[in-house]
Amino acid sequence: MHAGGFRAPDTHQAKERLRRRVLARRGKLRPPDLQSAAIALRDVLLSVSEVSRxxxxxxxxxxxxxxxxxxxLDALHRRGIRVLLPVLEPDFDIDWSVYTGPESLVRAARGLLEPDGPRLGPTAVxxxxxxxxxGLAVDNSGMRLGRGGGSYDRVLRRTAxxxxxxxxxxxxxxxxxxxxxxxHDGRVQAAALPSGLVRFPVTAHQPEHA
Known part of the structure; x- marks a missing residue:
């Protein structure tokens, strides 16, 4: 798949095909697989200096x-690291609130779990x-595929x-x-997998658009 050659409708269709493939694979994962992956991801990310420090x-x-x-999340919270979690707005933008432990999470729209504390605003990220x-996938340039709402592309433009x-x-x-x-799609610097961290070439930061 070559992004540069797509017309807009072709890009949308290609994204949807890739989303379907990834979601079909994820649908085969069982609870024990998900739990072991979550523990492995914790260990991987805590070993990353940019996260642990x-x-x-x-x-x-x-x-x-x-x-x-x-x-x-629990490990970061226990270490005294301030953890911000997303609150999805009706227009698919993302507000943020502080994580204070699993008891602070409440059920929200679209099956999400969100913190129940004060909202900090979209720019808090x-x-x-x-x-x-x-995300659902990433390539070796750091181009990330999300679920299609554009929420995290906006987040990426607001990061420091x-x-x-x-x-x-x-x-x-x-x-x-x-x-x-x-x-409008944003790139990331790395991907965390249960088997370890994969870093991508450094890309220019994308500023917020007016």
Missing amino acids: AAVVAAYVGVGTEPGTGPL GTADAVLLP REAFRCVVLHEGEIVDGEVPSSR
């Missing part, structure tokens, strides 16, 4: 067959030293220039070739 980490709560983050994003930006994935979700992309 951060004062503020923006992350997410994995639900369903997403890569699990519960063990990681700019205070994070490390930003850990959900020096922030570490990492997508959290299951094994086999770094794809050969290129993830189909559009102008």
Whole structure:
């Protein structure tokens, strides 16, 4: 798949085909597989200096067959690291709130778990030293494939220039070739897999667009 050659409708269709393939694979994962992957991801990310030495980490709560983050969130919280978690807005933009433990998470729309504390505003992610994003796939240039709402492309444009930006994935979700992309799509610096961290070439930071 070569992103540069797609017309816009072709890009959309190619993204949807890749999403379907990834989600079909994830649908075969069983609860024990998901739990062991979540523990492995915790250990991988705690070994990454940009995460373990951060004062503020923006992350997410994995639900369903997403890569699990519960063990990681608790470990970061116990270390005294300020953890920001997303609150999805009706327009698919993302607000942020502080994680204070699993008891602070409440059920929200679309099957999500969100913190019940005060909202900090969409730009709060700019205070994070490390930003850990959900995704479905990534290529070796760091181009990330999300679920199609554009929420985390907006997040990436709001991160601090020096922030570490990492997508959290299951094994086999770094794809050969290129993830189909559009102008607004954002890249990450690394992917965390249960087997370890994969770093990508450094890319220019994408500033917020007016």
